[in-house]
Amino acid sequence: MTIERFRPVTTMLAWRVAVPGRPPRRCRADVPEPAPGELLVRVLACGVCRTDLHVVDGDLPVRRPGVVPGHEVVGEVVVSRAPGYAPGDRVGVPWLRSTCGACRYCLRGRENLCPDSRYTGWDADGGYAEYTTVPAGFALPLPEGPSPVVLAPLLCAGIIGYHALLRAEVPDGGVLGVYGFGASAHLAAQVALARGMTVHVMTRAPAARELALDLGAASAQGAADAPPQPLDGAILFAPAGELVPPALAALDRGGTLAVAGIHLTEVPPLDYQRHLFQERQLRSVTSNTRAQAREFLDFAAEHPLRVATTPYPLDRAGAALDDLRADRVTGAAVLVA
Numbered sequence: 001m002t003i004e005r006f007r008p009v010t011t012m013l014a015w016r017v018a019v020p021g022r023p024p025r026r027c028r029a030d031v032p033e034p035a036p037g038e039l040l041v042r043v044l045a046c047g048v049c050r051t052d053l054h055v056v057d058g059d060l061p062v063r064r065p066g067v068v069p070g071h072e073v074v075g076e077v078v079v080s081r082a083p084g085y086a087p088g089d090r091v092g093v094p095w096l097r098s099t100c101g102a103c104r105y106c107l108r109g110r111e112n113l114c115p116d117s118r119y120t121g122w123d124a125d126g127g128y129a130e131y132t133t134v135p136a137g138f139a140l141p142l143p144e145g146p147s148p149v150v151l152a153p154l155l156c157a158g159i160i161g162y163h164a165l166l167r168a169e170v171p172d173g174g175v176l177g178v179y180g181f182g183a184s185a186h187l188a189a190q191v192a193l194a195r196g197m198t199v200h201v202m203t204r205a206p207a208a209r210e211l212a213l214d215l216g217a218a219s220a221q222g223a224a225d226a227p228p229q230p231l232d233g234a235i236l237f238a239p240a241g242e243l244v245p246p247a248l249a250a251l252d253r254g255g256t257l258a259v260a261g262i263h264l265t266e267v268p269p270l271d272y273q274r275h276l277f278q279e280r281q282l283r284s285v286t287s288n289t290r291a292q293a294r295e296f297l298d299f300a301a302e303h304p305l306r307v308a309t310t311p312y313p314l315d316r317a318g319a320a321l322d323d324l325r326a327d328r329v330t331g332a333a334v335l336v337a
Helices: 050-057 148-155 157-168 183-194 205-217 241-249 274-277 290-302 314-325
Strands: 010-017 025-030 038-048 073-079 089-093 096-098 131-135 176-178 197-203 219-221 231-235 250-259 281-284 307-314 332-336
Touching: 010 314, 025 314, 038 148, 050 314, 073 131, 073 148, 089 131, 089 148, 089 241, 096 131, 148 157, 148 183, 148 290, 148 307, 148 332, 157 183, 157 231, 157 250, 176 241, 183 197, 183 205, 183 314, 183 332, 197 205, 197 241, 205 219, 205 307, 231 241, 241 250, 241 274, 274 281, 307 314, 314 332
Parallel strands: 176 197, 176 231, 197 219, 231 250, 250 281, 307 332
Antiparallel strands: 010 025, 038 073, 038 131, 038 332, 073 089
């Protein structure tokens, strides 16, 4: 059964990746029609994620030619073709769009590793538009109170930072190193601080170092600088493979480095004694499960996070991507429809 709040306009403003490696193209596009089991969502805000840059710049292989990027969408349901949602409901449209539900990874509760997983803004059109769709089973119910601009970065930057923190296995009260301090890192650092961890930040941007200290980090220094004490765990948020060796070298015995990005530049050769011996670990981070998303959003509701944002109107999405690429964004860039 289809439930509609109203029949929306038939065309919309959207940004498409016509040619990877070139700026996205602003255009008029048809408003998508939700399939059975999907929701049509009017976009209120969409975070600008570094993964969007990787899609636009051609760092990731093309999955959908001419795709509309964007996967940190806060929106309002316009048409529901699924039970459990009605027009007017506020929902989040996250990165993880679908999984098979039947493979060994899905059955083990590790759906983020599903070989048939699909992603918003990569396999399907996302939130750099006035409307988008989402399978109802992968939509995230959102509260009405907080601003859409504040909520948007939580839907990927926040969730993936939370997953990366779990992967780094830092004990509560332990010492965490954070390499790079953008949208995801500044949220993960606050989760760590709320759990009693000491946080040291390594990043190249002076404004980011200032934000880190303002949020409560114990220190903030250059991207490859040594932290003032050994680390129980670390997260590499910057997509810079050259930071893997110094981050591993900064770990204490038994420490873990989690690499949070979907793309990483080439990693230099590692020295076993300096970087891996004494049971240091190097781990990747791959998407997240829906259970982790709900767990993080519950945590954020109980421990309100300070979300640093730079809003852009939707028609300036290209400028937002350029600013993110040039490290001119402190915190998270967010498109506002």
